[in-house]
Amino acid sequence: MASVLYAVFVGPFKDMASSPSFLIEVLLGGIATGLMYSLVALGFVLIFKASGVFNFAQGVMVLFAALTLVGLMEKGLPVPIALLVTMAVMILLAFAIERVVLRPLVNQEQIILFMATIGLNFFLEGFGEMLWGANVKRLDVGIPDRSVMLVGIQVNQLEMSAAGTAAVLVTVLAVFFQRTRIGRALRAVADDHEAALSIGIPLKTIWIIVWSVAGLVALVAGVMWGAKSGVQFSLSLIALKALPVLILGGFTSVPGAVVGGLIIGVGEKLGEVYWGPLVGGAIENWFAYVVALVFLLFRPQGLFGEKIIERV
Amino acid sequence: MSDPEARPGAAGARPSVGGVGAISGPPLLMVEDVSVRFGALLALSKVSLEVRRGEVLAIIGPNGAGKTTLLNVISGFYHPYEGRILFDGRERTHLAPPDVAALGIARTFQNVALFRGMSVLDNLMTGRLLKMRGHFLLDALWWGPAKRQELANRAKVERIIDFLEIQAIRKMPAGKLPYGLQKRVELGRALAAEPTLLLLDEPMAGMNVEEKEDMSRFILDVNSEFGTTIALIEHDMGVVMDISDRVAVLDYGRKIADGAPEHVRKDQAVLDAYLGATHG
Amino acid sequence: MIYREAGQFKTSYSADQAIFPIVQDRVVVVVAIVAAFVVPTVVADEYWLQAVLIPFLIYSLAALGLNLLTGYAGQLSLGTGGFMAVGGYAAFKLTTAFPQLNIIVVFLLAGLIAAGVGLLFGIPSLRIKGFYLAVATLAAQFFLIWLFNKVPWFTNYASSGTITAPPRSVFGVIITGPNATAEARYVTVLALVAVFALIAKNLVRGRVGRAWMAIRDRDIAAEIIGVRPMRTKLLAFGISSFYCGLAGAEYVFLYLGSAETLAFDINLSFLVLFMVIIGGLGSVLGSFLGAAFIVLVPIFLTNVPHMIGLALPVALMKQIELMVFGGLIIFFLIVEPHGLARLWQITKEKLRLWPFPH
Numbered sequence: 017m018a019s020v021l022y023a024v025f026v027g028p029f030k031d032m033a034s035s036p037s038f039l040i041e042v043l044l045g046g047i048a049t050g051l052m053y054s055l056v057a058l059g060f061v062l063i064f065k066a067s068g069v070f071n072f073a074q075g076v077m078v079l080f081a082a083l084t085l086v087g088l089m090e091k092g093l094p095v096p097i098a099l100l101v102t103m104a105v106m107i108l109l110a111f112a113i114e115r116v117v118l119r120p121l122v123n124q125e126q127i128i129l130f131m132a133t134i135g136l137n138f139f140l141e142g143f144g145e146m147l148w149g150a151n152v153k154r155l156d157v158g159i160p161d162r163s164v165m166l167v168g169i170q171v172n173q174l175e176m177s178a179a180g181t182a183a184v185l186v187t188v189l190a191v192f193f194q195r196t197r198i199g200r201a202l203r204a205v206a207d208d209h210e211a212a213l214s215i216g217i218p219l220k221t222i223w224i225i226v227w228s229v230a231g232l233v234a235l236v237a238g239v240m241w242g243a244k245s246g247v248q249f250s251l252s253l254i255a256l257k258a259l260p261v262l263i264l265g266g267f268t269s270v271p272g273a274v275v276g277g278l279i280i281g282v283g284e285k286l287g288e289v290y291w292g293p294l295v296g297g298a299i300e301n302w303f304a305y306v307v308a309l310v311f312l313l314f315r316p317q318g319l320f321g322e323k324i325i326e327r328v
Numbered sequence: 329m330s331d332p333e334a335r336p337g338a339a340g341a342r343p344s345v346g347g348v349g350a351i352s353g354p355p356l357l358m359v360e361d362v363s364v365r366f367g368a369l370l371a372l373s374k375v376s377l378e379v380r381r382g383e384v385l386a387i388i389g390p391n392g393a394g395k396t397t398l399l400n401v402i403s404g405f406y407h408p409y410e411g412r413i414l415f416d417g418r419e420r421t422h423l424a425p426p427d428v429a430a431l432g433i434a435r436t437f438q439n440v441a442l443f444r445g446m447s448v449l450d451n452l453m454t455g456r457l458l459k460m461r462g463h464f465l466l467d468a469l470w471w472g473p474a475k476r477q478e479l480a481n482r483a484k485v486e487r488i489i490d491f492l493e494i495q496a497i498r499k500m501p502a503g504k505l506p507y508g509l510q511k512r513v514e515l516g517r518a519l520a521a522e523p524t525l526l527l528l529d530e531p532m533a534g535m536n537v538e539e540k541e542d543m544s545r546f547i548l549d550v551n552s553e554f555g556t557t558i559a560l561i562e563h564d565m566g567v568v569m570d571i572s573d574r575v576a577v578l579d580y581g582r583k584i585a586d587g588a589p590e591h592v593r594k595d596q597a598v599l600d601a602y603l604g605a606t607h608g
Numbered sequence: 609m610i611y612r613e614a615g616q617f618k619t620s621y622s623a624d625q626a627i628f629p630i631v632q633d634r635v636v637v638v639v640a641i642v643a644a645f646v647v648p649t650v651v652a653d654e655y656w657l658q659a660v661l662i663p664f665l666i667y668s669l670a671a672l673g674l675n676l677l678t679g680y681a682g683q684l685s686l687g688t689g690g691f692m693a694v695g696g697y698a699a700f701k702l703t704t705a706f707p708q709l710n711i712i713v714v715f716l717l718a719g720l721i722a723a724g725v726g727l728l729f730g731i732p733s734l735r736i737k738g739f740y741l742a743v744a745t746l747a748a749q750f751f752l753i754w755l756f757n758k759v760p761w762f763t764n765y766a767s768s769g770t771i772t773a774p775p776r777s778v779f780g781v782i783i784t785g786p787n788a789t790a791e792a793r794y795v796t797v798l799a800l801v802a803v804f805a806l807i808a809k810n811l812v813r814g815r816v817g818r819a820w821m822a823i824r825d826r827d828i829a830a831e832i833i834g835v836r837p838m839r840t841k842l843l844a845f846g847i848s849s850f851y852c853g854l855a856g857a858e859y860v861f862l863y864l865g866s867a868e869t870l871a872f873d874i875n876l877s878f879l880v881l882f883m884v885i886i887g888g889l890g891s892v893l894g895s896f897l898g899a900a901f902i903v904l905v906p907i908f909l910t911n912v913p914h915m916i917g918l919a920l921p922v923a924l925m926k927q928i929e930l931m932v933f934g935g936l937i938i939f940f941l942i943v944e945p946h947g948l949a950r951l952w953q954i955t956k957e958k959l960r961l962w963p964f965p966h
Contacts (some may be wrong), residue, residue: 064804120942125686128941130742131885134878135937145923186723256874301754305747312744368667429834441829445890446821454818458834462815478814482621512700536703 022271023281028290041171043282048175050281051182055237057256057261058186059230059274065193066226067118073137075255077231080144081106082238086155087148099235102112114223122219155242173320178240185236189229190270202226224290260308265320272320280304348492354417354559356381356525357402358364360413364394364401371397374411374583379525384551385559386568386589387577390601395561396438398578399527401436404428417526428460435527438561444503448513451502452488455520456481485520492546508539515546520556526550528560532567540564544571546606569593577601627809644798657790658863664903665797666858671683672808673851678881679889680812682842687729687745688852689876694722695853696860696867697762700771700866704764711776711784715800717858724844725752730845734838741846749874756869772866784861793862800858804851809892810963811847821890822843848849852880859939882933886940888947897948905932 032039039072056078063071071077084105088098117132163172193199205212205222213219261280267271287299336402351359351378355378364372379385387395400406402413404425413421415431423431434455443451460477491513497505502513516527531547532540548571550556562568568575568589575592577585579601585592592598648661674688698719701709711947729748756762757799775785811817819840822830827837860867878901887898889902904928944950 117938117942124941124945128945130684131881132938132941134881135934135936135941136877138930138937139934142927142932142934144933146927256746263743292875302747302751305743305750309744309747405828425828425831426834426836427833437829437834441826441832442826443822445825445827446818450818450821454822454830454833454835457815457819458824460815468807468810470814474814479621484623517833 021027024182033291035273038275042285044171045175046282046285047278048172048179048279048281048287051179051186051274052185052237052240052275052277053254053257053261054274055233055240057258057265057277058189059233059237060255060258060262061268061270061273062189062226062230062233066205067223068126069118069133070126070267071136072130072255073135073140074230074234075253076137076140076144076259077106077234078238078241078254079104080109080140080216080238081231081235082155082242083144083148083153085235085239086153086242089155089188090153092231102235103232106235107228110224110227110231113227114220116237118223119220146187153242155239158236174244180243181236181240185233186270190231193270198225257304263308263311269320275319280307331437344427353381355379357559358412358415359398359402360414361414362398362401362408364397364408371538371581372401372408373576375581375583376411376585377586378577379557379559380574381557382555383557383573384547384571385557386572386575387559387561387578388563388568388575389564389584392580393413393578393601394581395578396529399529399559399561400434402428402527403433405507409430413515429521432521432524433527434523435520435559436511436523436529438529438533440507440514440520442502442514442517444501447480447499448505448516449485449489449495449512452520453481454472455517456485458521459477459590460503488516488519491519508535511535512543512546513541519550520555521554521555523556525559526556528558530561530563532562532564541568547571551565565593627813641802645795648794654790657794660903660907661683662790662794662797662863664899665794665801666855666863667880667899667903668896669801669858670852670855670880671804671887671899672892673848673855675884675887675889675891675895675906676808676812676851676857676879677844678847679884679891679894680817680824681820681841683841683844684742684747685848685883686742686874686877687748687752688880689725689872689874690745691747691777691849692856692859692876693752693756693851693869693872694725694849695719695856696872697756697771697855698722698853699763699933700773703774703776707774707776710778711861712778712796712800714776715854715861718857719854720849722856723850726845726849726852727842730842730849734841740763747872749877753869753873756872759930767925768868770866770868771860776861786865787818797862800854804854804926805892805896808851812892815864816843827856882937885937886947888949889945891947891949893952894947897952901948905929928963 056074059074059077061073063069063074067123081102085098085102087097088101091305093101113136117136118129121129121132165171166250193202198243201212202222202225204215205217205219214224237254261276262275264279265274265276284300284303290300347438357379359375359377361374361376362372363370363374367537372483375394377385387398389395397406401408404423404427405455407422411421412419415433420431443454446454459537460481490496492515494509494516496508502510505513511533515528515531518528528547531544535543544567546557547560560572572589574587575585575589576583577592577595577598579597584597584601585595587595626634628637634945648657670688670692673691674685675683677683695715695718698721699714702714702717703709706714725748729744738959739804757769760766762770766772773784775782776786777783778796781792782788819830819835821965822833822835823837823840827835830840831837855874864871883898883902884895885898886894886901888894906925909925911934940947
């Protein structure tokens with residue numbers, strides 16, 4: 017018994033202390049992964065904030081964006097052109113989704129819309145694979161996936177650039193929401209569709225804007241993840257990981273998505289490296305969910321979300 | 329307690345014999361110095377009132393006065409941060425809504441809270457829930473005591489359906505009914521619980537004259553035939569004058585008047601509240 | 609003209625509340641049930657039994673379980689696969705540890721174990737709703753699959769990581785294992801599904817079903833009536849998990865023969881959810897219709913191109929299948945959120961008048 021307690025509560029910390037540079041590397045890796053989770057979670061937050069819809073298809077949008085980009089590059093388009101075309105495709109997708117899925121379901125409850133996005137998820141999966149094929153593709157964005165020594169610590173160039181880009185994007189979006197006129201309109205829409213309509217906010221346009229932005233965020237996330245681990249189906253499963261991030265951070269909070277992502281990313285990595293050997297590894301599969309579950313029990317609205325008060 | 333005069337054409341002319349007005353004795357419900365706060369907003373401030381057995385009490389007041397909040401605190405949705413609520417002489421301040429229902433208190437809501445996916449009959453049958461005991465295994469087999477209980481309760485609910493004259497729509501999904509009928513079905517669901525105290529939140533809202541007459545008739549019949557004590561929130565002064573034994577007036581979370589309808593009608597504080605005189 | 613109720617007056621509440629109050633319905637259902645037992649065993653070939661009827665029935669049972677939880681009680685669950693896995697693995701462990709125990713009893717016990725697990729994961733649902741709850745069920749799904757993968761005790765330390773159904777018999781007839789005939793397995797599945805479908809129907813038309821629907825439709829008003837949300841939701845989780853566990857045990861023992869965790873992954877959860885949505889949330893019949901639909905669509909998609917002379921590669925078939933499923937979900941949610949069951953009801957109402965227009 018004592019040895020179990022030791023192994024769980026003491027051993028891993030000793031391991032951490034014994035090699036601080038390794039610990040920092042693990043932390044950095046966790047932060048990088050965490051920021052990439054945040055990026056995907058951000059897509060969710062945007063759409064949820066503005067249309068009250070939990071877009072289950074966000075993950076597959078990441079995949080779809082990445083697939084389109086790679087597909088175009090394989091056809092010979094230079095990278096910048098391919099990026100622009102893919103951006104246009106994602107905006108087109110936003111139009112299509114608004115017309116086919118959102119508008120007919122505008123008055124339905126959240127659960128119905130959520131299930132519609134599940135359907136969308138499967139549709140896009142099949143569609144993307146049909147267009148571009150199902151095998152793993154390499155995505156080369158010109159940044160080498162190599163580690164360099166920085167102040168005595170090994171740092172992966174690709175991961176760091178991804179983290180940097182994510183940080184920039186998140187800041188831009190946060191400012192956009194808080195400061196600009198459109199950002200305010202988006203928040204109004206998220207709060208109450210009908211009230212927003214009555215003030216004259218064009219719901220349709222807002223939705224298209226938001227889903228386009230989410231699509232672009234998905235594209236960036238797709239590029240990041242794709243460059244790191246190849247463009248393949250499992251990319252869409254990352255979306256499922258974003259759910260615990262949202263639970264931690266609150267579904268409607270941009271800073272929450274960041275903080276939540278970091279916590280999950282770092283926590284996962286630490287857990288896997290230091291506690292993983294105790295249980296045979298693959299903790300990453302469920303660690304995030306269990307943390308989310310614990311949060312749900314004690315603070316369902318997340319760290320930054322709004323407490324839901326029900327009026328009778 | 330004397331009858332208000334029955335005016336010609338008035339919605340519910342109170343019968344002059346038997347079982348009308350308050351029965352003497354301790355009040356059924358006592359609200360003592362109850363205050364309710366939502367964050368910094370004081371919704372109710374030291375409100376005290378009593379509901380006497382067998383009476384019809386109307387609660388009136390301008391919008392935002394806290395009338396629905398008062399019902400909600402009695403129902404157990406909100407808990408007061410000071411004050412007590414006593415039902416039948418016993419302290420009941422911090423009960424949860426299902427426990428309040430178990431005491432024999434039923435209510436309707438301002439925005440009809442029917443179960444839209446269920447038929448009218450099923451909605452009323454849910455009202456019988458507390459009267460039905462759990463026979464899980466037998467339920468699964470639709471056998472013996474479970475079946476008999478279901479049918480016995482069906483019979484009781486049918487009596488309410490007859491009383492409210494909604495036989496024709498009993499199998500319709502509640503969500504598809506016109507507003508006036510929905511309100512009637514909601515009353516039926518509350519009645520199905522055979523409550524001692526019935527709380528009605530604006531039962532006549534949005535109704536036309538005939539519907540209001542019908543509803544007033546039902547409410548009075550419930551009071552006289554079943555002896556149910558009724559507290560209702562209402563805006564229509566004509567209805568209030570006709571059917572209530574006593575009236576309590578709320579304004580800005582405080583009770584400002586309380587008494588027989590004729591007196592309250594002439595009370596200066598009440599007139600000020602409705603006509604918008606400045607508050608000190 | 610044929611489908612008319614004129615002249616059929618109910619003189620008792622008992623008759624009015626029967627499952628099939630219209631005589632024509634009752635006759636059809638009785639005939640259908642008898643036919644279901646007799647016809648396939650005599651007429652159908654191995655392919656139809658193995659590839660269509662047996663999976664259809666098993667999926668119906670799982671869909672029924674999910675429908676009770678999501679369609680009636682309004683609690684969205686994405687963990688169906690995980691709970692089916694619990695049933696499958698529990699049945700495996702029970703029967704290998706107690707080989708003399710009747711296999712049907714083993715199935716029922718596996719269901720109860722799944723119910724217990726369901727209750728455990730249902731406890732977080734007490735405070736959360738909507739898709740927050742869905743996340744909790746996702747956690748259950750991933751965690752359970754990881755558990756069965758990682759802990760070799762569950763597979764009795766098999767090196768292949770799969771569980772295989774050992775041969776078992778009931779009333780002298782072998783129904784599991786490699787020597788069990790498709791007919792024997794079919795009859796077993798049919799009997800179990802018929803019994804539990806009846807139980808489900810009884811539950812939903814009575815007190816329990818009403819409490820669930822009250823929670824689903826307006827849980828605040830439900831409390832006013834005296835419904836205790838915690839208990840009601842937990843009951844829904846428990847019963848639903850029982851059904852899924854039982855289906856999972858049948859899945860391994862009477863259909864697949866042997867399985868590994870991949871058979872119970874998140875895709876199965878989605879598949880069953882689709883069955884419930886397409887078939888109709890909140891409808892016992894809908895669970896069956898949805899399952900039939902989902903089982904038949906891939907068969908349709910693989911066979912039709914052949915029949916019209918088109919040869920399509922397998923991968924493309926899979927992709928078209930995904931697109932069709934996804935598209936149909938959206939279609940049904942827009943057009944008829946109550947699914948095939950509602951369409952069926954509308955058809956019956958039109959039949960009442962046929963051949964008159966109105």
